[in-house]
Amino acid sequence: MQMDVVTIGETMVMFTPQTTGLLRYAKNFTLSYAGAETNVAIGLSRLGHRVGWISQVGQDELGESLISFVRGEGIDVSQVKKHPTAPTGLYIKEYLNQKEVRIYYYRHQSAASMMDRRNIDTDYISRAKFLHITGITPALSGSCREMIFEAIDAAKVHGVKVVFDPNYRAKLWDAETAKPVLLEIAARSDIILPGIDEARLLLGKSDPEEIANDLFHLGAQLVVVKLGPEGAYYQSKKEVGFVAGFPVDEVVDPVGAGDAFAAGFLSGLLEGLSLESAVQRGNAAGALVVMVRGDYEGLPQRETLMRFMKASGQDVLR
Known part of the structure; x- marks a missing residue:
């Protein structure tokens, strides 16, 4: 089966208390799922694209639940x-109050952290x-790091954009x-989607144009610097521009906004939209996600995304 996008990474089972306050007092929890790569995959699937996910779970009921959920998307x-x-x-999430959320990870020696080159077909x-x-x-373990470079090599051999x-x-x-x-991964990638904080870490810079120029020197063909609610700056070998973000009434949960941007942006590229329009679609998807509590719950269907863009007052770019 031909696919538009393949993504690789860990997704965890997430437990969220149904009450606000210290986790020690929580009695009831909601089961959900959390993973940057599956957020992107779900976002693309809801917009009508064919997506595959490479990962590893435990041979346990939580793993079965996770696979069933992702397949269902x-x-x-x-x-x-x-x-x-x-x-x-x-x-596990802990909502101390409306503005403060703490996160606890239980992933040491998890099934996903045990992935290696053999996971790559x-x-x-x-x-x-x-x-x-x-x-x-690549942060999960040395074997995961090797696996990522194996996947990049496979993509390069077959002309798949990284x-x-x-x-x-x-x-x-x-x-x-x-x-x-x-930086080594960035040097072997075709498209790079950094946030300002990440670019400051990697390059010691916070100016979007300087960030893009440095990443181009590493070998990128296209760079989009995510600027949060302000929007995004993009640069290719032929085009440079900035697309303003979409205003939202209230930020309920900022987690997953960058993943939603990636899904919306890649959707635009897959459909042959201009870079400016693809970035705008990414901005819109990110805005919709922050208005909903949860990592993937706010990822829009195509009709919802188009309606939101038209109602925003911004001209929908083509």
Whole structure:
């Protein structure tokens, strides 16, 4: 089966308390799922694109639940393996109040962290137009790091565009360890989608134009610098521009906004839109997500996205 995008990475089962306050007093929880790569995959699938996900879960009930959920979102899970002894990772949120959220990860020696080169099927990647990766996966373990470079090599051999979101996570690795690895991945990527904080970490710069220029010198063909609610700056070898963000009435949960942007942006590229229009679609998807509590719950269907863009007062670009 031909696919538009293949993505690789860990997704965890997430438990969220139904009450606000210290986690120790919570009695009832909602089960959900959390993973940057599956957020992107779900976002693309809801917009009508064919997506595959490479990962590994435990041979346990939580792993079965996770696979069933992702499959239910229309994503191909044929490349998701089950580890016989390592468990599916867990992720717990603590809503102390409306403005403060703490996150607890239980992923040490999880099934996803045990992924290695054997998880990569070169033929599977060759059937995609884009390979989407983030900086989270190589932070999980040395074997995951090797796996990511194996996937990049497979994409390069078969002319599949590599899309890289640095997605730095300080809880997974320190900046000194992360920087050379993320820069090496960036140097082998075609499209890079950094946020300002990540660019400051990698390049020591916060000016979008300077960030894009430095990443071009590394070898990128297209750079989009995410500027949060302000919008995004984009630069290719032929085009440079800025697209303003979409105003929102209230930010309910900012988690997943960058993933939603990636999904909307890649959707635009897949449909042959101009770079400016693709970035605008990414901005709109990100705005919709922050208005809904949860990582993927606010990822829009196509009709919802188009309606929101038209109602925003901005001209919908083509």
